[in-house]
């Protein structure tokens with residue numbers, strides 16, 4: 347189809363649970379055809395290396411620095427992404443020459459918007475060489491150089507998806523409950539407002555891992571046997587992040603899990619599921635209007651306790667809650683799809699960020715493209 351480009355998006359999110367791969371055909375505007383998706387979980391050993399890299403990244407003062415284990419982890423991460431692309435192409439009967447570009451997120455190991463410092467591990471030139479496909483990466487940096495928060499970037503894609511929704515579902519609010527949660531409000535007239543809305547699954551994951559050696563609370567099974575600890579919930583929900591007049595994007599370390607003596611395993615999981623749901627409603631006060639509908643994507647939509655809390659809280663405020671799947675989207679693939687979409691926008695010189703999304707002064711492009719030959723464009 348005229349003007350359509352085919353791109354692969356690669357996302358390794360703040361949960362550090364694996365690599366998501368998705369294919370999108372798009373004109374970089376409102377025409378979007380979603381293709382196949384592949385989720386490849388990291389093994390426990392590599393997750394541990396990524397966790398170590400978060401600690402090592404604390405020493406970074408300039409985003410090109412790679413202290414401690416970071417250089418080795420970046421190489422390993424990039425090769426794993428290259429292997430993921432190769433497997434994805436093979437499984438779907440595709441070849442590299444059918445793909446215009448890869449949108450490569452990498453792994454965020456440090457994000458300090460107040461210092462305009464954001465670091466995503468991932469070697470774009472190496473990935474381009476390994477795959478034989480042009481790679482668009484570093485999509486957050488230009489926004490930060492121009493005074494933006496560098497996140498969230500998915501909103502441009504949410505806006506393209508929302509274009510296909512009927513008017514009665516608007517204003518609509520996409521909510522991504524990943525490691526950290528972020529939301530995108532889309533008004534009836536196309537107004538777009540987005541921000542990080544608070545902790546998502548990261549606190550739950552860290553809590554059940556530390557207390558029971560389990561990586562995440564599948565289906566909310568642990569939480570369903572517990573009770574909310576009101577003081578603990580209020581400690582999180584009373585954080586300055588929620589009361590500050592201005593929104594800012596979050597780093598994984600901005601919210602830390604409870605101390606072991608603050609709750610039993612199930613009560614802690616129950617409380618943190620509630621905190622993840624209530625955070626979204628607390629953040630909604632920054633929106634100009636109550637959303638008619640919340641569309642939930644990201645792994646948190648699979649935690650039944652969290653989703654029930656969200657449905658109750660949103661319902662009290664007069665809004666409906668649906669999963670991405672209820673509307674024909676894919677809640678696991680959405681972020682990887684977004685990176686494919688953003689890569690095409692980057693190639694076309696279209697803006698990735700907007701005053702209403704990252705707080706940047708005016709709509710702004712971003713991303714750097716590396717060709718397999720080594721050229722940068």
Ligand SMILES: Nc1ncnc2c1ncn2[C@@H]1O[C@H](COP(=O)(O)OP(=O)(O)OP(=O)(O)O)[C@@H](O)[C@H]1O
Pocket residue numbers: 357358359360361362363522523524525526527546547548550551562563564565566643644645646648649650681
């Ligand atoms: N079946 C499930 N039941 C409950 N929770 C789940 C389930 N599957 C995944 N999750 C949660 O979702 C998390 C992964 O979500 P997702 O992949 O959306 O996050 P991410 O992309 O890494 O993060 P971010 O959006 O912050 O970058 C897991 O760490 C886990 O906590």
Ligand SMILES: CC(=O)N[C@H]1[C@@H]2OC[C@@H](O2)[C@@H](O)[C@@H]1O[C@H](C)C(=O)O
Pocket residue numbers: 359360454457464496497498499500501524525526527528542595596681
């Ligand atoms: C710095 C960084 O990687 N931020 C992530 C993180 O995970 C969720 C939330 O915080 C969001 O702001 C962002 O990711 C999504 C994909 C985004 O930029 O839209």
